[in-house]
Amino acid sequence: MTKTLNLTLRVWRQKGPDSAGKLETYDAKNISTDMSFLEMIDVINEQLTLEGKEPIAFDHDCREGICGMCGAVVNGRPHGPEKGTTLCQLHMRHFSDGDTIFIEPWRSRAFKIIKDLAVDRSALDIIIQAGGYVSVNTGGAPDANAIPISQETAEKAMDAAACIGCGACVAACPNASAMLFTSAKISQLALLPQGKPEAAKRAIEMVRTMDKLGFGNCTNERECEAECPKEISIVNIARMNREFFKASFFSDVK
Amino acid sequence: MQLDAKIPAGPLAQKWDKHRFELKLVNPANKRKYDIIVVGTGLAGGSASASLAELGYNVKTFCIQDSPRRAHSIAAQGGINASKNYQNDGDSDWRLFYDTIKGGDFRAREANVYRLAQLSGNIIDQCVAQGVPFAREYGGQLANRSFGGAQVSRTFYARGQTGQQLLLGAYSALSRQIAAGKVQMYTRREMLDIVVIEGHAKGVVVRNLVSGEVEKYAADAVVLATGGYGNVFYLSTNAMGSNVTATYRAYKKGAFFANPCFTQIHPTCIPVHGTYQSKLTLMSESLRNDGRVWVPKKPGDKRKPSEIPEAERDYYLENKYPSFGNLVPRDVASRNAKEQCDKGKGVGETRLAVYLDFADAIKRDGKETIAKKYGNLFQMYEKITADNPYETPMMIYPAVHYTMGGLWVDYNLMSTIDGLFVLGEANFSDHGANRLGASALMQGLADGYFVIPYTIGGYLATTAKKQIKTDHLAFRESEKNINDFTNKLLSIKGKRTVDDFHRQLGNVLWEYCGMSRNDAGLEKARKLIQELRGEFWKNVLVPGSGREFNQSLEKAGRVADFLEFGELLVIDALSRKESCGGHFNEAHQTEENEAMRDDENFCHVSAWEYKGYGNDPVLNKEPLTFENVKLTQRSYK
Numbered sequence: 001m002t003k004t005l006n007l008t009l010r011v012w013r014q015k016g017p018d019s020a021g022k023l024e025t026y027d028a029k030n031i032s033t034d035m036s037f038l039e040m041i042d043v044i045n046e047q048l049t050l051e052g053k054e055p056i057a058f059d060h061d062c063r064e065g066i067c068g069m070c071g072a073v074v075n076g077r078p079h080g081p082e083k084g085t086t087l088c089q090l091h092m093r094h095f096s097d098g099d100t101i102f103i104e105p106w107r108s109r110a111f112k113i114i115k116d117l118a119v120d121r122s123a124l125d126i127i128i129q130a131g132g133y134v135s136v137n138t139g140g141a142p143d144a145n146a147i148p149i150s151q152e153t154a155e156k157a158m159d160a161a162a163c164i165g166c167g168a169c170v171a172a173c174p175n176a177s178a179m180l181f182t183s184a185k186i187s188q189l190a191l192l193p194q195g196k197p198e199a200a201k202r203a204i205e206m207v208r209t210m211d212k213l214g215f216g217n218c219t220n221e222r223e224c225e226a227e228c229p230k231e232i233s234i235v236n237i238a239r240m241n242r243e244f245f246k247a248s249f250f251s252d253v254k
Numbered sequence: 255m256q257l258d259a260k261i262p263a264g265p266l267a268q269k270w271d272k273h274r275f276e277l278k279l280v281n282p283a284n285k286r287k288y289d290i291i292v293v294g295t296g297l298a299g300g301s302a303s304a305s306l307a308e309l310g311y312n313v314k315t316f317c318i319q320d321s322p323r324r325a326h327s328i329a330a331q332g333g334i335n336a337s338k339n340y341q342n343d344g345d346s347d348w349r350l351f352y353d354t355i356k357g358g359d360f361r362a363r364e365a366n367v368y369r370l371a372q373l374s375g376n377i378i379d380q381c382v383a384q385g386v387p388f389a390r391e392y393g394g395q396l397a398n399r400s401f402g403g404a405q406v407s408r409t410f411y412a413r414g415q416t417g418q419q420l421l422l423g424a425y426s427a428l429s430r431q432i433a434a435g436k437v438q439m440y441t442r443r444e445m446l447d448i449v450v451i452e453g454h455a456k457g458v459v460v461r462n463l464v465s466g467e468v469e470k471y472a473a474d475a476v477v478l479a480t481g482g483y484g485n486v487f488y489l490s491t492n493a494m495g496s497n498v499t500a501t502y503r504a505y506k507k508g509a510f511f512a513n514p515c516f517t518q519i520h521p522t523c524i525p526v527h528g529t530y531q532s533k534l535t536l537m538s539e540s541l542r543n544d545g546r547v548w549v550p551k552k553p554g555d556k557r558k559p560s561e562i563p564e565a566e567r568d569y570y571l572e573n574k575y576p577s578f579g580n581l582v583p584r585d586v587a588s589r590n591a592k593e594q595c596d597k598g599k600g601v602g603e604t605r606l607a608v609y610l611d612f613a614d615a616i617k618r619d620g621k622e623t624i625a626k627k628y629g630n631l632f633q634m635y636e637k638i639t640a641d642n643p644y645e646t647p648m649m650i651y652p653a654v655h656y657t658m659g660g661l662w663v664d665y666n667l668m669s670t671i672d673g674l675f676v677l678g679e680a681n682f683s684d685h686g687a688n689r690l691g692a693s694a695l696m697q698g699l700a701d702g703y704f705v706i707p708y709t710i711g712g713y714l715a716t717t718a719k720k721q722i723k724t725d726h727l728a729f730r731e732s733e734k735n736i737n738d739f740t741n742k743l744l745s746i747k748g749k750r751t752v753d754d755f756h757r758q759l760g761n762v763l764w765e766y767c768g769m770s771r772n773d774a775g776l777e778k779a780r781k782l783i784q785e786l787r788g789e790f791w792k793n794v795l796v797p798g799s800g801r802e803f804n805q806s807l808e809k810a811g812r813v814a815d816f817l818e819f820g821e822l823l824v825i826d827a828l829s830r831k832e833s834c835g836g837h838f839n840e841a842h843q844t845e846e847n848e849a850m851r852d853d854e855n856f857c858h859v860s861a862w863e864y865k866g867y868g869n870d871p872v873l874n875k876e877p878l879t880f881e882n883v884k885l886t887q888r889s890y891k
Contacts, residue, residue, distance in 0.1 A: 128323075
């Protein structure tokens, strides 16, 4: 049943990448439990605008949990308290009347804050550019059914490919590691026959790039897996490590 | 103006081959001397950027999101059509062509649609080669499912995330070209103007959304792949950032806008639940493969669905359309849902919903099989509504989803501005008055991977090369106009927010220009939009400044364009005195309340020409000729 809540919000406000930020307090009144978290911020932003104040900057787009654009740390947890849920799909029915909610941006050395809750995640694109693809030009591909791929393999590849690139794994990790993100792409392509010819080069280049960009290492905290809105498994990190060692010891890739 | 669609002569099946041979080529060594701008990184823009760069062109690609991986193509759920005939069920290029033409209610170009069908198979091959994890059968072959408007199984899918996987495929190809230095990627940039010099598109002016700076970029040709305008209705299944600005500003520079009133209302969305609502969520049409649509037979029946016995349920689609049943095309399914609710048979708190019931499918195939097919969709539904569709029927209602209208393009996908090409949902080309499910992904990728790489070469090879710099007068003028526009928005300091205006515009369009339309309502809508636009420019409140990351300012510019474009949409709807596909004018219907076309007077594309602010646009008609199919009243009975 629909109810309404009165909440206190503590929101991180920061003018730009080099300015100091701080938590500001806002009252959120008469919030419907059917609202999504972002719709709740919309309501606050309408209020702030009408009061002559600056609305809270935050990234968002599809609002159906697939584009990976939204995200904030809510009460210490990336994308909030619900398992396997992006912030745009988190509904206010999971909060109680009178709650105080802390809302902060992703924090990592590799993600600079642009303004308030919006951060620069272009480092993730750079990791993909280092090798997260199969080198095939348009045209000249063989018939799609020429290479049979077992259902099990296709499903495993799809499990890894489901990553939306939101960066929650980095925000969740005490080391700000991007290993879950990187390993998901490496796994998807290592599992499929199409990705095999470049597997060694891909593993080495992507891991190297990830390190260079200032992301930390994996120390098996498993926070990334717990917070991933697409529930990508850390089995992928193990697979990435195998691929990386295999490539380092047994391939000609330097 | 006489519109020349440049459709090649000769038999339908040979047109594209013949045309490719006749197109002039750019020598491989010369390609690197050409700069091409691509705006948008969805399926069409992403695949075009990658493919053009692979050929050797220098590509500059722009997107409004923080990464090219996020364009709204990513949200497409159900699948992508291809006439592979892997199922041995009688599919062929010809059948896919015919289904698409018929599904579009005979308002698309034969030649374009046939080419689309011919290219559909190549797309699947290309995507598999990139490592797109399509669903497979036990033997390792690709799996297919059925979609609305077709009686063969030709839809390829990757769970309920097909758009995501195809987009990530195009994004990976694009990333490879960025790494190779052949694509310069500009993220968080919004295109605010096309620069036209001596009749040719020569560049774009964009706003850097982080710094607020206005930036100018020159090129030898411009490709727009900026998606549809569904958000003119405020509530739609489009992403929040989807907008008409790029195509509308191209329209103001001389590109004709075709069939803006052809908008698609998708039958299976989660119903509206409150005024604060910011968007609607689609539930893939693939659900209609196994879900049965029904309402109570008795109007005003408030019992729970489980308490309504079989005999008191009206499976209205199955009863009315026995041969297609729940898989009728989208426009037909949507109109029937509205009809049931208008009769008072709607369900749920608002009475604006119908049931989509999986109980029989679960009984037949088991919960596990259904979960495998639709698990993520069921999960998404439960997150939003807090109802479990394994136990109680889903509630669905139609919502604005896709726009068939778009910038007019010829067979080469070039607009009425030379050198300005338009791909994917942003153009009007292939879906007529109604798009079939799983055809948007097909068109976006066909345009980007397999059409533009050839046709842009034909343009470049036959156009005198002229080096234009961004200090050219046309660029400076454009920059000045943009700065003036921004300053004007910021200086009004009125009392109503941008969203407030947008919501009101959306209500007007949904009420009078939605699933069914009539002349009186459309006239009223036109007047209301004019008044609202007048108020916007006196009373809008845009906080902050132009020289910073300012999301309110971004929205304000988009809504300003929607307020002009909305009127164009209504003008087009008023001028088309027939019903076809997504455009249903109540004065034109058969005795059985189906859309009634007027082929005598309206078998044409309506291409609108901008004539300055405050002046009525001028209608140009491109007649549609059908040499290969017979125009019939669509029947799905």
